[in-house]
Amino acid sequence: MTTVLPDPMRLPTERGCPFSPPAEYTVLQTERPWSRLRLPGGRTGWLITRYDDVRALLADRRFTPPMVQVTPNAELPLPEEELPVPDGLFSALDPPEQSRYRRLVSRYFTRKRTRELQPLIERITDEQLTGMIEAGQPGDLNAWFAQPIPARVVTGMLGIPAADQPDYQRWVLASLSLDTSLDALREAKDGLYEGLGELVRHKKSHPGDDIVSELLHGSVGESPLTHAEVVNISILLLIAGLETTANMLGLGAFALLEHPGQLARLRADESLFDSAIEELLRYLTIVQFGLTRTAREDCEVAGRRITEGEIIVASLAAANRDPAVYDDPNHLDLARDQSTAPHMAFGHGVHQCLGAQLARIEMKIAFGALLRRLPKLRLAVPADRVATGTDKVFYGVHELPVSWEH
Template sequence: MTNSVTQAPPAFPMPRSCPFGPPPQYEQVRREAPISRVTLQDGKQAWLITGHAFARKFLSSDKISSNRANPGFPQLIPGVASVPLKGTIVAMDPPEHSQHRRMITNEFTVKRVKQMRPAIQRITDRSIDEMLAGPLPADLVEALSLPVPSLVICELLGVPYADRGQFQGRTKIILSRNSTSEQRRDTALWLRQYINGLVVGKETEPGEDLLSRLIDKYRDIDAYDREALTGIGLLLLVGGHETTANMISLSVASLLDDPELLAGLRERPERTPQIVEELLRFHSIVDNATSRVVIEDFELDGVTFHAGDGVIVAAAAANHDPDVFTRPDQIDIDRGARHHLAFGFGIHQCLGQNLARLELEVVLNTLFARIPNLALADTVERLPFKSDALVYGIHRLPVTW
């Protein structure tokens, strides 16, 4: 493999044509060179990694950085570098990242997340109750996909649920490629100010919530920084509901579009964790969160990365690599896909992955058990998919029963 370029690098991001699958261009690019060059919207070039093995090797390197303020970092959304980042651990490097990660990790262990199952079940049941009492067709996005993870993360952080609508609308602005730099920056500032006010209140009146516990943890080691905790809270709030909400919608649509797969879930609900894992691999909705910038020259399988190079690891491409996943464009719950990259890889692997898995499991089992005749109210081809967003999903999902 060489890093010579014989033609103009293709444009990135690459559009999806199949509503559920990754951009078809990924397959061609990976076949020609699993590490290749692309041209970004701002005219700059970056490396694109589409092979699974190469993605894992690259993300394991200590010669790469997640610092979005680095001039070489590949900006997939224009103006995102102007968004305030203090406390945003996904944009940190060791040793700063390591300290904050240690403080938060215990809050999302499998054991701690399992303790949230009753709350998730209660929230899911209430959302379905309200949907059943409403008119038909119902929009599953508004009735279930958004409320469940929003309520769960608000309860976890101690955020009043009455404020959730403000977060959902503003999150869409931040994650949309169509938002202006000014809109994105102003929205991020508003959200930070809100979380900051929440943190200030918990400094003197702590509750039984994650933010209150983190305040105590940081104070115990004399490292408390209100602004940094505000950034952590903002990241958890935005990331904790937007990604899971989109996965709920896509998962339900996929199951309703595949009667055999849905029958398998209904007949053996104990296999839902396997179905969830395969759906996470198949959809790979956060395709480009593993973007990095090189901070020290190094070579990977014949390709030389230089300091300042921007690199995009396309998770959806890696998760559809036929060298790792047989028949990758099919949903196969027997493949055992826990080595997928839907939650990233390396030191920045998603903190909330155990919570996301549990929410998906509870929602899918409960929804199809309570509404056995649930059906799409429109064809899959007519659904409004989020081709304009950094996190892939569906804007509206009309269903009936």
């Protein structure tokens, strides 16, 4: 039976499989790769789903990321209503303004710097797994493993005291939930700004071995960063380094447990770990609503006339399942070679995620420890009872009950 989709359509959200994007994307790729999209507030834009189109758009300097990304409940301002980008919020800036901030921040996420973090990540992972085992089974792998490992890593990198880490984790989760009330959202944003503002003031006079201190006191050969710039950069790093990797760890563990053949391959051959991490990133693509871009000028793209201010949503999840690029794209293959068509789970172009290397090493260490310490790990509930998070900006699991044998 042919699926008929409305034109313009709303952003697809309903999933039939917990590991696959909504089925509408498959139809769109075949029949309407550029689809008119009904945006919140009554405006219309475009939704694109093919790998080549998404990759080209994200590298096109005629388009810029807006302050607000499109989600099912996004309140999108009209172009004339958009406020100036806050100082330091470089995710919403274009070069050359963006380039300065990326130069300052990228040095903390090089391969060398992330390798230096390996002993810390290993220690945190072992502590979290030990805590879950000692607490007894069944255990919630999301609460013990997926959420706290990246939270402890990134808050430690920023110099946030361990006692305050749960507050920051709660504020980030609330700020990225689609169901958060306006009061709770305001409380979360206030908590982030006030907490990090106080941290920056403290590090100004009491520097330590952390990113905030280095941003304040490091010799960068340029004008010193302001208080507001350091606060906003810290918020970006906190959100990007916490919730994204947390969802990949939780959803990735769920996917591995539900694909026992692939999991057995990984257990039998540790040389597959690097390709396995890339395949999980492609297959799961937790940026579930895509990346939003706004046209900076009237232009033509793929034979279509785009007007200044028009919005395009690039679906990373659909692009990473494009059958024109990947053989059997809906199959999880931990040995898949992506050398000719790398996934776009971290985006593409000048705004590609800075923390990609950190996320990769966290996943490799965490999954390696999980398989080593709990070789007979299994779900403690039927798979259809695992609650997944279509109510979040980044897709993942809310809880992952597991049991094991020693």
